[in-house]
Structure formats: structure tokens, C-alpha cells
Amino acid sequence: MAIIRCVVVRQHGGFDQLLLEERPLPTPAPGQVRVRVAAIGLNHLDTWVRRGVPGHEFPLPLITSSDGAGVVDALGAGVNGVKEGDEVVILPGVSCGICEACQNGVDQLCRHYHILGESCDGTAAEAVCVPAANVAPKPKNLTMPEAACVGLVFLTAWNMLVRRAELRAGETVLVHAGLSGVGAAAVQIANLLGARVIATAGGARKCELVRQLPAWQVIDYVAKDWVAEVRALTGKAGVDVVFEHTGQATFAGSLKSLARGGRVVTCGATTGGNVAISLHAVFFKSLSILGSTMGSKGDLRQILRLFDQGRLRPLLDRALPLAQVGEAHRALEERTALGKLVLTP
Numbered sequence: 001m002a003i004i005r006c007v008v009v010r011q012h013g014g015f016d017q018l019l020l021e022e023r024p025l026p027t028p029a030p031g032q033v034r035v036r037v038a039a040i041g042l043n044h045l046d047t048w049v050r051r052g053v054p055g056h057e058f059p060l061p062l063i064t065s066s067d068g069a070g071v072v073d074a075l076g077a078g079v080n081g082v083k084e085g086d087e088v089v090i091l092p093g094v095s096c097g098i099c100e101a102c103q104n105g106v107d108q109l110c111r112h113y114h115i116l117g118e119s120c121d122g123t124a125a126e127a128v129c130v131p132a133a134n135v136a137p138k139p140k141n142l143t144m145p146e147a148a149c150v151g152l153v154f155l156t157a158w159n160m161l162v163r164r165a166e167l168r169a170g171e172t173v174l175v176h177a178g179l180s181g182v183g184a185a186a187v188q189i190a191n192l193l194g195a196r197v198i199a200t201a202g203g204a205r206k207c208e209l210v211r212q213l214p215a216w217q218v219i220d221y222v223a224k225d226w227v228a229e230v231r232a233l234t235g236k237a238g239v240d241v242v243f244e245h246t247g248q249a250t251f252a253g254s255l256k257s258l259a260r261g262g263r264v265v266t267c268g269a270t271t272g273g274n275v276a277i278s279l280h281a282v283f284f285k286s287l288s289i290l291g292s293t294m295g296s297k298g299d300l301r302q303i304l305r306l307f308d309q310g311r312l313r314p315l316l317d318r319a320l321p322l323a324q325v326g327e328a329h330r331a332l333e334e335r336t337a338l339g340k341l342v343l344t345p
């Protein structure tokens with residue numbers, strides 16, 4: 001195959017801006033490997049890249065998507081530790097590898113950091129070339145579509161709960177939208193850490209699926225006042241940590257739901273990023289507001305090992321053919337998926 005198909009955004013807009021294009025089969029540069037992509041994991045980030053973000057410039061045209069799994073089929077010069085035929089997961093964060101941040105194991109803080117499909121070409125293609133540092137062995141018990149669901153959301157949730165909020169056994173955490181990509185990852189990671197999980201979800205079906213992850217309590221935010229519910233469930237004390245990714249619609253309630261000394265950690269603002277904060281609450285209750293983006297490649301390798309051990313599991317809704325990328329974006333935006341969406345080239 002000398003020609004590959006890929007999903008390209010040339011200008012921001014609706015679903016019709018997701019173009020299926022053909023490109024020459026890429027050749028791996030020194031230090032890179034080429035992966036024959038078997039499954040492409042979609043994230044909310046994909047929809048932002050398509051729609052555009054006010055005040056932010058994406059380097060268009062761009063091949064979309066950050067996650068993928070497949071088989072290594074060519075090696076660039078000087079690559080060690082990876083061989084042709086290896087089944088791999090593609091790690092979404094590309095960094096220089098030599099700066100202080102990279103060498104401190106916080107490569108997401110590298111000044112030359114790129115997220116595949118966001119600031120450099122991504123995984124939505126039949127074949128991609130990435131640095132050898134950006135592939136890790138596929139967990140044996142996962143299918144390719146399952147393996148393609150893991151990277152970005154589990155890494156994001158892990159960095160938020162483990163590295164930033166330092167969630168501990170016995171603490172209680174509130175996870176917003178527990179069936180979303182990052183939400184479902186957060187519920188599972190919090191369980192692994194020995195914390196008690198209160199999650200929210202919209203509608204009875206989603207609530208039932210979150211309960212099975214499992215979560216200690218699930219609040220249907222459509223039917224109930226979740227702030228009052230959290231207060232009642234914690235005996236008016238509040239939770240130790242709130243896992244935030246929705247922003248404007250929930251942030252004031254998230255701060256209100258925190259116990260004294262509580263931490264809110266945020267990785268996103270899908271409903272808007274401008275929120276009002278009462279500083280009185282922040283200092284009187286000794287609250288911490290923590291930001292987080294992505295996480296280190298080393299942590300993602302550890303996460304994949306936990307999948308290999310069967311201690312975490314992917315939540316796959318369905319795999320769609322590459323040509324149905326528009327339909328997949330619609331399902332993401334309308335929040336109709338019950339788990340992650342994957343494209344198969």
C-alpha cells in the first residue's frame with residue numbers, strides 16, 4: 001500500500017469539515033517507527049480541533065486524533081527496543097526528551113510538547129510515524145479497538161488524581177460525568193487508589209453503567225440537584241476531591257461541594273471556561289484549585305501495565321469505519337455514546 005487514507009481538518013466548522021484524504025505512505029525518520037493503525041480512539045479534543053477554539057490557533061491542515069493502536073511495520077534509523085510486528089499503543093504526547101521537564105518525568109510540561117492530532121498530525125490515518133518513545137506494548141488482553149480507548153483519557157485522569165490532587169485511600173471524590181471518557185477513567189483510578197467515589201451522570205441508563213464501574217453513589221444530574229445530593233451523602237461534610245472537566249456549568253457547585261481542605265482538579269471546560277470564584281470560600285475553607293493537562297509517558301506505561309493485569313478496563317461503546325468519522329463526532333457532541341468511540345481504518 002503506497003497510499004494511505006486519513007482524516008484531515010483544513011478549516012474549522014461542522015461535520016463536513018472532516019475530510020477523508022489520501023496521502024503517500026509515510027517513511028519513518030531517524031528515531032521514528034511507523035505504525036499500521038488498526039484502531040483510532042476519539043476524544044472530545046477531536047471535536048475542538050474540528051470546531052476551533054476562540055483565541056487558539058491550530059496548525060491546519062491537521063490529521064486529527066490523539067489515540068491509536070496498531071502494529072509496527074517499519075523502523076527509522078537508530079531505533080532500539082521496538083521491532084517490526086510489535087503490537088503497540090500510541091502514546092499521545094510528543095516531547096523533546098532532553099529538556100529538564102522531560103528528564104524530570106513531567107514531559108507534559110516540555111516547551112516543545114505536542115499532542116498528536118492537536119498541534120501536530122495525529123493518528124486518524126491508516127499508517128502514522130511517531131517517535132519510538134511514543135509506542136508502548138499493547139496490553140495482551142485488550143482488542144485493538146479497546147487499546148485505542150486508553151491513552152489520552154486514562155493519562156489525563158491519572159495525572160489529575162494521582163499527581164495533582166494526590167487522592168488517598170479513604171477519601172471521597174466527586175467525579176463529574178462518570179460515563180464520559182475521562183470520567184469513567186477517573187472512577188476506576190479512584191477505586192484503585194482506595195477512595196470512595198460519588199459520580200454524576202445524565203439519565204438512568206448512564207447512571208446504571210457508572211454504578212457498575214463501580215461507583216459508591218451515582219447522582220442523576222438531570223433529575224436531581226447534585227450539590228444537595230453530595231451534601232446529604234457526605235453528612236454535610238463535602239468531598240475531599242472534585243474531578244472537574246465540565247467547567248462553567250458545574251464549577252461553582254464543585255467548589256461548594258468541597259470539604260475543608262478539599263481540592264478541585266480540572267482538565268477541561270466543555271461547557272465554558274469563565275467561572276466566578278468566591279475567594280472567601282477558597283481561603284476560609286483552605287481549598288486548592290489545581291490545573292492539569294495530560295501526564296507523563298512513564299505514567300501511561302504504568303497505566304497500560306494495570307490494563308495488562310486486568311485491574312483497569314476500557315469502556316468501549318463501538319467501533320465505526322473511518323468514513324463515519326462525522327457520525328462519531330456527532331455522538332461525542334450530543335453525548336449519546338455509552339463509552340468510548342473508535343474508528344477502524
Ligand SMILES: [Zn+2]
Pocket residue numbers: 095096097098099100101102107110111112
Ligand atoms: Zn522536553
